[in-house]
Amino acid sequence: MRSYTERAIELEKTTTLSKVKIAKQIAEEFDISYTDVFRRTISGQLKRNKDSGIFDECENVGIDVDKVNHYWYKGKNYSINVKQGQQQLSYDDFKDDFKEFVSTLRPNHIQIIRTQQDEDSHCLFIDPADIHINKVCSAYETGTAYDSQIAVQRVKDGVSSIIRKSKGFHIDKIILIVGNDVLNTDTLNNTTSKGTSQDTHLKWFDAFKMAKQLYIDIIETLVGIADLEIVYNTSNHDQMSGFFLMDSLLSWYNNHPNIKFDHSPAHRKYTTYGKCLIGTSHGDGAKNAQLPLLMCHEASEHWHHCNHRYIFTHHVHHKTSKDVMSVQLESLRSPSPADSWHHMKGFEHSPLAIEGFIFHKEHGQVARLTTIF
Secondary structure (H helix, E strand, C coil): CCCCCHHHHHHHHHHCCCHHHHHHHHHHHHCCCHHHHHHHHHHHHHHHHHCHHHHHHHHHHHHCHHEEEEEEECCCCCEECCCCCCCCHHHHHHHHHHHHHHHCCCCCCCCCCCCCCCEEEEEEEEECCCCCCCCCCCCCHHHHCCCHHHHHHHHHHHHHHHHHHHCCCCEEEEEEEECCCCCCCCCCEEEEECCECCEEEECCCHEEEEHHHHHHHHHHHHHHCEEEEEECCCCCCHHHHHHHHHHHHHHHCCCCCCCCEEEECCCEEEEEEEEEEEECCCCCCCCCCHHHHHHHHCCCHHHCCCCEEEEEEECCCCCCCCCCCCEEEEECCCCCCCCCHHHHHHCCCCCCEEEEEECCCCCCEEEEEEEEE
């Protein structure tokens, strides 16, 4: 009776099946439990046993070809790897096998066919700012409770409210801003990126998972409405972990035909919609007075044909709005209240909110949508 190794090599020669699918078929044909160990065994055997002379050598010296895997038999013509005890794999074996296995997990995103755009189309801009997942506030001390569950629920409620308020506008594009202190800490010691201690609610990995799931839920909702552009803003509380969070989203959605990403760690980002030039930045870097001129230089290819110009910043957790010549400069509110330190300093009592805006291709910003908590 043929060994399963011989059958695996036969399938590799006569079919276009991947090593993973060959392993699954072999397990089914030989009534063997399909496990990661078995899959790696088949993959390693297919890699090392392409030369049919190895089978002759095994037969001559009495080695079971299905055990060709680890430790060495040194023969006249071949050196053969023979399994003895616990199976071991080299780094190259693991790397090649892992790459092939992961490739089978690639998501198959189906393109959503939209109706044709018209002159009355609009862009919905949604910017949940300064969420601070993993921040904790005690109502006993500050008068307002806040934790990770409250943060996530407020963002979900805020985005849902903005979507409802946008009904009646023909939305053909959505811009979602992510980042901007979505996570409250950036280190194992519960500090910001620069080392400022924070009052925390969860372990860092639990907060990361909550933030990732929050964005996934929002993305899945928004892409069902219109094509989506996701713009990442790096920030001072979570400069590293925020980037990793963005990269994890990109890894899953980067092949989605209805989603576009701007995921670089650049501190200022620019995008366009018709004659609207829209800039975003966390707000902890360049001074506000510099931002309009920086936009003129950094987005010069769009500056002249976009006569509606906007820059949205974050970081300060309260509303400021000012026209700097042709640029409207505005900071956005946060759903996050004052923690112990901000309460002590008196940095509090600004309205807590999630904000959104609607832009027309020709007429610029035509609506402001706000959910107050």
